Amino acid sequence: MSIIVDQLTKVYGQQRAIDNISFNAEPGKILGFLGPNGAGKSTTMKILAGFIPQTHGRASVAGFDVTGQSLEVRRNLGYLPEHNPLYLDMYVKESMEFVANLHGVANRAARISEVIDLTGLGVEQHKKIGALSKGYRQRVGIAQAIIHDPKVLILDEPTSGLDPNQLVEIRNLLKELGKSKTLVLSTHIMQEVEAICEQVVIINKGQIVANDSLAGLKESHSKNSLEEIFISLTSPAGFSVD
């Protein structure tokens, strides 16, 4: 397993943002990490990326412990944080060079143009990031996450802000990346999960309420769409879709 989350808990002050959660992810099976606003998705992803420490429990990425082996974790992980923080004053290509340098990427120039092509940044590559539209900024974030060709990708809402054409392109890219890599992505777009994810983990109020294959989840809840299943598992008591 390339990602192992084992009884992980994060407490902020009085609040348990995630509460004793466990799940695994493996290469070749894109895992959709779903949950309502505030459920604990970003918190979990930040712990996996070594950005914040957990309160209890363990997690590993590519066989390395996120607490004790964070350098090895970073080498093997591409992470797109929520809100995609970028240096707005940098030019697109300059920012790619900066990140490629940090990772010690070999054949830098060739790899940068390969990733610019893969993420469809070609036409915008000479602009400053601050001058890009939201969708193109999102592409830069994805490009930076994959520049070092990591084994594991954790992408927090990678398609947020994309128009329908861009959505299709980026989904195809993610699908391609997910064939060989371990890919976990969070999204609020159920259609996206249906289109590219094989595994689904749903978290609600810090606790896991579903962990199954997409097909298995549909079979065990005699509901037609993932949206209906999501609502039945996460909506406040008394609300359901009929």
Ligand SMILES: Nc1ncnc2c1ncn2[C@@H]1O[C@H](COP(=O)(O)OP(=O)(O)OP(=O)(O)O)[C@@H](O)[C@H]1O
């Ligand atoms: N630094 C922090 N300090 C205190 N509470 C926090 C902090 N970060 C997150 N939380 C709380 O932890 C809970 C989980 O937040 P998190 O960002 O992980 O949710 P999420 O599932 O990613 O939500 P969204 O879909 O809205 O992005 C929320 O109630 C949030 O307010």
